[in-house]
Each structure stands twice: as C-alpha cells, then as structure tokens.
C-alpha cells in the first residue's frame with residue numbers, strides 16, 4: 593500500500609532526477625515546510641489553519657533531513673494527521689526499524705519507497721550494474737542502513 597501510494601505520487605510529481613527531492617514533492621502536494629531547531633525532535637507533521645505542514649530538524653545530517661521530510665509527507669498522505677489530532681512528533685526512535693507503532697512503520701515504508709523509487713533502484717542495479725550499497729546510498733542520498741533495508745525489501749539482497 594505504501595509502495596503504491598509512493599509510486600502514484602512519484603508518477604505525478606517527480607522530475608525523474610536523482611536524488612529525489614522530498615521538499616519539492618511536499619510543495620507539489622501543497623504542503624508547507626518548516627524547520628525545527630531543538631535537539632528533541634527530528635520531525636513533525638501537523639495541520640495548521642487547514643494547511644498541511646511538515647517540519648524537519650535542520651541540525652541533523654542531510655540524509656536524515658531528507659528521510660524525515662519523506663516520513664512526514666507519509667504521515668499526511670497516509671491520513672495519520674487530521675485537523676483534530678495533535679501533531680505527529682518524531683524523534684530518532686520513530687525511524688528505528690525496532691519501532692512497532694504501525695503508523696511509524698507505514699511512514700517509514702512510504703519514505704523508503706519515495707526516496708528510493710523501485711524503478712530507479714532496479715535501473716541502477718540491473719542496468720547500470722551498481723551493486724555497492726554505499727555507492728547506491730550516495731546516489732540516492734540516503735543512509736546505508738536505509739539502502740540496505742530497501743534492497744532487502746525489494747528482494748534484491
């Protein structure tokens with residue numbers, strides 16, 4: 593489900609260049625982007641005055657910021673945020689593969705599918721012959737851990 597949703601959004605709003613730029617996708621979806629500064633939170637998704645807002649912590653690494661944005665977009669498009677619910681607040685634990693909160697699992701799956709489009713990964717691996725995980729992670733601007741799990745989930749490892 594997260595895979596299909598990410599594909600639909602990529603088909604509509606991705607310019608087909610790598611790396612995927614989650615900020616551009618968020619704007620194309622009409623979302624507003626804000627930054628967080630404190631050390632406690634990595635990201636937030638909320639509806640403010642009827643406007644979908646995503647926030648990311650600008651003090652974290654670029655790869656983390658990108659994953660956070662994609663994850664917060666996921667909370668919105670997966671319907672986890674309503675005008676009546678409090679903001680989704682994410683700290684480092686939200687992104688952990690050991691997190692079993694179903695909405696966090698879904699948002700992480702969505703983020704992985706958005707930042708590492710299936711077709712792009714298949715093209716890099718099978719057509720261009722790039723099988724080195726750190727090289728793939730560098731091209732897609734994700735962490736090596738995220739790249740590893742994506743390859744595994746796509747049945748390519």
Ligand SMILES: [Zn+2]
Pocket residue numbers: 663667680681682686695696699
């Ligand atoms: Zn989350």
